[in-house]
Amino acid sequence: MRNLKALLKELPKLTFVNLLKALFAITVVATIGWLGGIFHVYQTIWTYLKILLQSQTPLWATISLLALSSLWLYLITSHKKTFRKSSGGTDLFSAMGVKWLVSYQHKSIIHFDENPFCPHHKTRMVGIRDSFVCPQDNCNFKISRQDLAFALTPAKNIVEALILEK
Numbered sequence: 707m708r709n710l711k712a713l714l715k716e717l718p719k720l721t722f723v724n725l726l727k728a729l730f731a732i733t734v735v736a737t738i739g740w741l742g743g744i745f746h747v748y749q750t751i752w753t754y755l756k757i758l759l760q761s762q763t764p765l766w767a768t769i770s771l772l773a774l775s776s777l778w779l780y781l782i783t784s785h786k787k788t789f790r791k792s793s794g795g796t797d798l799f800s801a802m803g804v805k806w807l808v809s810y811q812h813k814s815i816i817h818f819d820e821n822p823f824c825p826h827h828k829t830r831m832v833g834i835r836d837s838f839v840c841p842q843d844n845c846n847f848k849i850s851r852q853d854l855a856f857a858l859t860p861a862k863n864i865v866e867a868l869i870l871e872k
Contacts, residue, residue, distance in 0.1 A: 798823055801864040802857035804831070804849060810869050818862055822854060 798805040805823035807830075809816045822831050824840035824847050831838040831849070838854060840847040849857075 798828055799865045799868055800825060801861040801868075804854075804857070804861075806861055806865055808865050808869070813870055815862075815866055815869065818865065820858060822849065 796807065796809045799808055800806075803825065805825050805828060807819040807821075807823060821833075822838055823829060824831055824842065824845060826845055826847060827840060827842045829841060831847075832841050833851070836852070837848050837850045
């Protein structure tokens, strides 16, 4: 009777351990079978590929390949030519008392340089402490960083409107 009770207590443990062993064995066997199947598929593909590469190419396939590659090359080069002809570029625009360097393409701003240019000399202004000054010797033009920060957003809007008018 005591052996039966001890056996009933050990039975769940033994069942669980045996179940884990069985799952591990099934996983190992399935993995080996899966890898063997994958190897067989790749071996079959490789065999057919070698046969295809060693066979003669029909004339129509060669001609159509040349025609398609010529068409593709023509389309790529014609697209680049139309892209170069499109409106766009880099210009200085006057807004809010200074000039701004703006790169644009197809009537939209690509890059807005936040460093201002002198409105008199078209030279990039230099930031010194709390202001921007013109580097030209005979120019006294100066704008504070605070005024520039307030002018930046309206200047972007003005420049965008000027680009749309072009």
